[in-house]
Amino acid sequence: MREWSKPQKQSPAALGIIAVRFLRESLTVAMPLLVASLLGRVGDKPDHIGWLILLMTFLLLLVSVLRYYFFRFQVENGQLVVCSGILDKQKITIPLEKVQAVHFEQHFLNTLTRTTKVTIDSPGTTKMEVSIDALGLQDAEALRGILLQGRKDGLQAASGGPEPLLSLTGAELLKVGLTANHLKAFVLLAGFVFVQMRDFGELFGVEADGFWESMNVDFDPTWQIIAVSLALVVGISMLASVVRTMLQYHDLRVFVGGSGITVSSGFLRKKQQALPKRKMQLVRWHSNLLQRWVGIRLFEMRAAGGQEAKGLHIQFPTLSSEQADRLIAMYIPDRPSASALPRTIHPSYAQRKILVQHLPVTLLAGVIAYQWIGWYALILLAYLAYQSVTSFLFQRNFRYWSGVDGLECCESTWGRHVSLFKWEKLQHAVLQQNIFQEKRGLATVHFETAGGVLEIPYVSIEEARGLVDYALFRTESEPLSWN
Template identity: 20%
Template sequence: MTQPQRTAPVSVILGALGSIRSAILPAIAIAFSGIGGDGRFLIAIGVGLASVVIGTAFAYAGWRRLTYTIGETDIRVESGLFSRSARSVPYERIQDVSLEAKPLPRMLGLVAVKFETGAGGGDDLALEYLTNTEGERLRQLVRERREDEAAASADPDTAIVAPSDEGEVLYTLTPGKLLTFGLFEFSLAVFAVLGGGLQYVETVTDIDVWNVDLWRGWLEEQGSVVASLGPYAQAAGAIAGLFGLIVIGMMTGIVRTVLRDWGFTLTRSARGFRRQRGLLTRTDVVMPAHRVQGLVIGTGLVRYRFGWHGLSFVSLAQDAEGESHVVAPFAQMDEIAPIVAAAGFALPDDTIRWQRASKQQRNDKAALDAAVFVLAAIPMAIFAPFGLFLIPLGLAVLAVAANLYAWEFRRHALSDTQIFATTGLMSPTSRIATRLKLHSVEIAQGPLARLRGYATVHLGLAGGDFAIPGVPLAEARSLRARIMETIAATDYSRLDQAFSDAQPGFSANRLAT
């Protein structure tokens, strides 16, 4: 396939529907405004129709000008109506091809095809939209071309076997577990949506939502009604309101979780880790195993008490939202362990020797946090009624106690092949990285840290960040020396030369990384 190809013609319909959606608000604004007098409704209809026609015309023209070409060594995409642009990505740079189907394209049998290059963000290549069949065929074709290039540069006597998509199911999110997950995803985002919608109320009604007197009068009226009730009724009303808030938050969390993670399945095949999820927007992503740079095991304030955690991969193609590499959003540690092992990592065991952060850093952090409340207590002791200054002083004591307790969870460890770090008081987060995959080690010290003899160790990890704060200076230098010894032992200039029998298409050095 060397001739330019176009995306699915049905994608023009999506562009037209997008134009209709964009024309709704301007048309409503004109219809309920004073523009045009008695003929404002006709003007609104005319503006809406004009927007739809122009938008549809641009969508059709954009579709005509968007082409993609599957060449022998690369894939080329050309686009642009007035200003043309062309992007070419060699197959050797494409890590995999993922498919995404949002609700409306999914109804029309369309998918968005994204070529993962490992750079992430705007450096990836995407085609919107292809039919389901064409998307799957294109993904398979690109994979075959990439494997053909690997075979061409390999030892001629070595047989290259195409990996299969079939693999072992490592993790599934059952409906029951999904419901439990949603209960822990408490969210009041619905109120943010309602608040954002208030700004459009003025457009279609005579209500001035920014009129302070309007809200003051409403609150005074409701306050008088509440005051007329007895104390028991007031208490019952407050409890009912709080209960309603909790129910709304839980229901919002359940809805968001079901929409995002319905049918969540993680499989491990020869190509890597394949994750499928989504109720309305269905995504199908493959993460090559050799691109996994590190692991992050997180949890929440409440779910931690029930033993629930979430596992994410740190990868070269990490996206802006950090969501593309969540591989086990809601799992117990015995469910996470097989995934960690399949990725080539190991969880810390009893033989790991943990090191806590510097006591000087602990004391400094506690003192600085408490100082904020102590400074606030001084003017309160002078100007406020007697006794109120005890409130910030009590908060200062709590800040000191929290820092002293949190120090127990700030620790790190180094094994022969990996580095571990944990942080967090109420919901600890653990990070694991392979020493060989780190790119650099930096020791950073501020003025206070230099005076007190501790530092923050920043580890260069592709696709993520790994920092260990409060490490004693001598320990930080020893940590840097041991990690750099591991990094220096690998010849990164030979990563793509010789192929390994253990995994076709990758050299021994690349397999190690």
């Protein structure tokens, strides 16, 4: 067993992981050039470019090995101390009570070497996040125990609990995969293909814009070809989306203890995330239209920290109301929608959105498109109609509940998004009014937390002021810590 009070190195497996990561990154950058070199199509680029790439890769590898040897961490006087850097030394000190969450992540190489990547989240900038590339599984568990026992509400529950609150059977996993957001997968896939095509195209001297012209093919698209191509694109996107979702939530297990939640899942990239209850800032769940029909909710537990500006979030699907209710009760026992009356937003929200946002965009796009496709530009009216219906549905279905302990907000157009936050998690309140809202006596309220923002648009100014005043009253009158 390691002595955590003394400076510790990562597992030796980290050396291999760092090396492979750098090789992979170097290869990604140099891949189009290498392929072109192999095919003898480097054009006017000098011959020694291959040697230059090899030298650069070697140097990067050397730097990564040195980084491994200079990386040390220890737990001392209630603080996690991490020292790193070769020439530019860096020392990060995080008091244990500031640790937001500890995550384990197992890539293929971690699984092979029976190690795990450990990520420690703390509030503030991403620079304060600590990542240990490889630690033995037992050592990682021991370190997490020490890091989270720094508080009274440490996560003693979670992974040690007898039965998970939630796990998915093969059929349920397939259901989650089939109802995932396929459009998102399509955009990701299209973006990836486009970037790769452009990189290779530049090397082979083919412009992406003039690709079909350069092929010199008499291409006459008929409705059949368009329909088949569309079906093919939709099919591939759906398949990619289903596979991606199933890999992400493979072997999903959610453990809920008295003091927090632990979620583990993943096939090739296994992740285990632990989040103490006290650190949860905002809880959100959403379902698209398909998911609403089959009762699937994608839960998000948000906390401060994480690599993204919007904060750390743990996401997983739930398939029953009982599971959802238990998760919500863990965060806020008295759910606002269970005790308070629902409130709506002003109808002028939809009118303004259409007049100020969608109509000008459509007109501008229409004028530009007219230059290219003539009267076919009228097809953009379909965009305007769609956005108008969406804005109207949003305004009609928007509900919020202001409870004694927190605020719940439900946005619904085709799918449904619900956000829930406790008053004491408030960081910053903003009351906004544009000229139109001022004339109508309306306002928009933003409640900002360390895990995300909750917005209530177009409510009466009295209601908006009441909400802000009450949020501040609850935040300032009780000595409850947000963190």
